[in-house]
Amino acid sequence: MRALLLGGAGFIGLHLARRLVHDGHRVTIVDDFSRGRDDSDLAGLRDRPNVEIISGDLTHPATWAALPRGFDQTYLLAAVVGVRNVESDPARVVRVNSLAALHLLDWIDADTRLFFASTSEVYAGGVDLGIVPVPTAEDVPVVVADPRAPRFSYAISKLLGEAAVVHTARAKGFPAVVGRFHNVYGPRMGADHVIPELSLRALRGEDPFRVYGADQHRAFCHVDDAVEAMVRLMAVPPTGETEIVHIGNDAEETNIGDLAKLVLRTAGVDPRLDPAPAPAGAVARRCPDLSRLRALTGYEPAVTLEEGVRRTFDWYREFWPR
Numbered sequence: 001m002r003a004l005l006l007g008g009a010g011f012i013g014l015h016l017a018r019r020l021v022h023d024g025h026r027v028t029i030v031d032d033f034s035r036g037r038d039d040s041d042l043a044g045l046r047d048r049p050n051v052e053i054i055s056g057d058l059t060h061p062a063t064w065a066a067l068p069r070g071f072d073q074t075y076l077l078a079a080v081v082g083v084r085n086v087e088s089d090p091a092r093v094v095r096v097n098s099l100a101a102l103h104l105l106d107w108i109d110a111d112t113r114l115f116f117a118s119t120s121e122v123y124a125g126g127v128d129l130g131i132v133p134v135p136t137a138e139d140v141p142v143v144v145a146d147p148r149a150p151r152f153s154y155a156i157s158k159l160l161g162e163a164a165v166v167h168t169a170r171a172k173g174f175p176a177v178v179g180r181f182h183n184v185y186g187p188r189m190g191a192d193h194v195i196p197e198l199s200l201r202a203l204r205g206e207d208p209f210r211v212y213g214a215d216q217h218r219a220f221c222h223v224d225d226a227v228e229a230m231v232r233l234m235a236v237p238p239t240g241e242t243e244i245v246h247i248g249n250d251a252e253e254t255n256i257g258d259l260a261k262l263v264l265r266t267a268g269v270d271p272r273l274d275p276a277p278a279p280a281g282a283v284a285r286r287c288p289d290l291s292r293l294r295a296l297t298g299y300e301p302a303v304t305l306e307e308g309v310r311r312t313f314d315w316y317r318e319f320w321p322r
Helices: 011-022 040-046 063-067 083-088 090-107 120-127 150-174 194-203 223-235 256-268 291-297 305-319
Strands: 004-006 026-031 050-057 074-078 113-119 178-179 209-212 244-248 273-276
Touching: 011 026, 011 040, 011 209, 011 223, 040 050, 040 178, 063 090, 063 223, 074 090, 083 090, 083 150, 113 120, 113 150, 113 223, 120 150, 120 178, 150 178, 178 223, 194 209, 194 256, 194 305, 223 244, 223 291, 244 291, 256 273, 256 305
Parallel strands: 004 026, 004 074, 026 050, 074 113, 113 178, 178 244, 209 273
Antiparallel strands: none
């Protein structure tokens, strides 16, 4: 199989690339390397004969004009993500994420199957308003409470992408899957997400140890489980309509206070905890209902939170500058 990974040098993209290469497939990675680290993980892929790596900006039509064709599967994983990016430059978030999706849909043909990476953030407005239950299924309302608020720019860009994929797939006749990721974490995801951020502060010996939003609840999904879900979804026979499916882990919901204690135990340190308010706009609880994913693929999360935190912490201790 030939697979095209758009944003394949980023967090989920590189983990997926390694899995597909391990399974014997030919992989082409396209990335502008604004987020992906040119590290040993990527270097290991460069040396593989069944991997091609292309540097390109997916917001520029020239990048698309130069791309090869003939892929069996295409994954759009490229996006501007992260709370700091969303808050500091929401216009860039909307522009980059939307243009990458729209250019892809102009370029794609009916001979490939598409995976579009979306997000659980599409539910944040509804959860805040009390009209969306948690655990959350795919058929609940998606709500943008205030399009002027920077925090909604990421969800808005992904909802536009979802709608564009659904309607273009129907018009052009290619099969597609929309995966709404729920709190995926793991090695190599940068420093602006909760588990790496807690890990790095623990490694720096912070004491007292600040814990933001200790009473907020999340269900974290290790990236290896997320990749397994993606691979399984892309192997499900197409039904003629785009599948919108949650990807996550509903087995071990935790609050941020307990998560911080787990990270500190993993680090072998025991600082005084200093509770602080949650970041502005953060939802109080997030957990997916995975009934649809299970029915389609038989997926069950395999990496426990304790094991996943240990793997993530060990990677940041070894490879991330402090």
